[in-house]
Amino acid sequence: MVYMEKNTPQCESAHFIKTPYLEVRLDKIRDAYARLSKNFIGIEIYYAMKCNPNPEIMRTVFECGGQFEISSAVEMKKAILVGAEPKNILFSNPVKTLDDIKSAHRAGVECFAFDSYSEVDKLAEGAPGAKVYVRISIPVRKSVVASEGKFGVAIDYARELMHYARKMGLKPYGISFHVGSQMLDPESWSYAIQHSAKLISMLKRDHIHVELLDIGGGFPVCYKDVSRDNIDKISGKIIKALTKYIHGDVRIVAEPGRYLVADSGVMVSTIIGTAERFGRKWLHLDVGANNGLMEAVQTSNALEYPVFDSKKSDEKDIFVLTGPTCDSQDTIMFDVPVSADIQIGDKIYFEYAGAYTTAMSENFNGFPSPKTYVVDKKKD
Ligand SMILES: Cc1ncc(COP(=O)(O)O)c(C=O)c1O
Numbered sequence: 314m315v316y317m318e319k320n321t322p323q324c325e326s327a328h329f330i331k332t333p334y335l336e337v338r339l340d341k342i343r344d345a346y347a348r349l350s351k352n353f354i355g356i357e358i359y360y361a362m363k364c365n366p367n368p369e370i371m372r373t374v375f376e377c378g379g380q381f382e383i384s385s386a387v388e389m390k391k392a393i394l395v396g397a398e399p400k401n402i403l404f405s406n407p408v409k410t411l412d413d414i415k416s417a418h419r420a421g422v423e424c425f426a427f428d429s430y431s432e433v434d435k436l437a438e439g440a441p442g443a444k445v446y447v448r449i450s451i452p453v454r455k456s457v458v459a460s461e462g463k464f465g466v467a468i469d470y471a472r473e474l475m476h477y478a479r480k481m482g483l484k485p486y487g488i489s490f491h492v493g494s495q496m497l498d499p500e501s502w503s504y505a506i507q508h509s510a511k512l513i514s515m516l517k518r519d520h521i522h523v524e525l526l527d528i529g530g531g532f533p534v535c536y537k538d539v540s541r542d543n544i545d546k547i548s549g550k551i552i553k554a555l556t557k558y559i560h561g562d563v564r565i566v567a568e569p570g571r572y573l574v575a576d577s578g579v580m581v582s583t584i585i586g587t588a589e590r591f592g593r594k595w596l597h598l599d600v601g602a603n604n605g606l607m608e609a610v611q612t613s614n615a616l617e618y619p620v621f622d623s624k625k626s627d628e629k630d631i632f633v634l635t636g637p638t639c640d641s642q643d644t645i646m647f648d649v650p651v652s653a654d655i656q657i658g659d660k661i662y663f664e665y666a667g668a669y670t671t672a673m674s675e676n677f678n679g680f681p682s683p684k685t686y687v688v689d690k691k692k693d
Pocket of ligand 1: 364405495532568569
């Protein structure tokens with residue numbers, strides 16, 4: 314594959330590759346990492362590998378200096394395969410199977426998240442003496458891909474849990490939060506940091522010294538109507554809040570997923586059918602919410618990928634973009650301007666598709682998941 318021209322997806326000339334597929338540009342991951350680390354002075358970066366566990370993507374992040382945040386023992390093994398030292402892995406899923414805890418502990422993982430008494434019991438059994446960090450909840454400010462609400466406890470309860478962890482022989486080590494994914498409100502991190510600082514003071518009075526503050530992920534990318542300088546505003550607020558509220562010897566880590574990889578990916582699909590129903594024009598693609606663009610369903614179609622098509626005609630018409638299955642939940646986006654003369658066999662490209670796409674794909678109705686092709690400017 315020949316790398317063509319900056320910002321021109323190579324996939325546009327790759328007619329011979331069977332769709333659907335995800336083209337990932339590793340140079341864009343390096344750019345995202347550089348932008349983030351420039352903004353996050355003094356903050357350690359742990360890639361939330363759940364959003365795209367492709368080994369070449371992980372290796373690229375690792376070579377940039379990133380470590381990994383994992384949700385399961387399977388993810389841990391993948392992180393180790395790309396070179397991560399188990400002691401540098403954060404097991405940030407607050408609820409784990411006992412088997413996964415044991416296998417991570419055996420491998421040398423030292424840090425585990427939790428937010429319940431029963432998780433403390435499991436950790437005490439499966440990873441005796443481990444460093445544990447409690448996940449707190451923060452008052453909900455709505456993110457685009459809502460992931461807040463399931464995990465996290467109030468700070469009073471978190472304080473009790475940290476006491477219990479100490480009693481059970483674990484090391485009460487840190488605090489974590491996650492503001493939700495594709496969070497557009499910079500204040501949500503400031504608020505959460507302020508909240509964490511309260512818990513740090515409460516624990517200090519109990520002679521528990523918090524050594525880690527994990528500010529989670531959620532950093533937004535430029536889907537439709539999101540400005541590029543958002544991350545500067547967010548990181549400015551984060552650094553300001555950390556400087557104001559967090560004092561002493563506390564390691565600060567962030568767990569970006571989407572921000573590091575979304576921009577690197579273009580999902581390439583082919584139109585397999587067209588229809589007009591009650592005056593609305595539909596394009597049926599070989600990729601849909603079930604086999605690659607699951608976040609369309611998860612956000613009730615609020616997440617809008619920038620889209621372009623292979624016809625590139627000046628005259629546009631408005632279409633619904635839907636997937637190949639028989640399920641009506643499979644629709645990706647409504648009211649999308651596409652070349653008016655588009656036909657079966659033409660291509661639709663979804664930009665910013667590197668995160669939470671292939672990782673969440675399933676083969677419902679027998680339609681295949683997109684393959685990933687990785688291109689790298691350095692190697693051309
Ligand atoms: C604990 C935790 N950290 C980090 C992330 C990554 O979030 P994002 O991809 O929005 O940066 C998630 C996503 O669900 C998460 O649950």
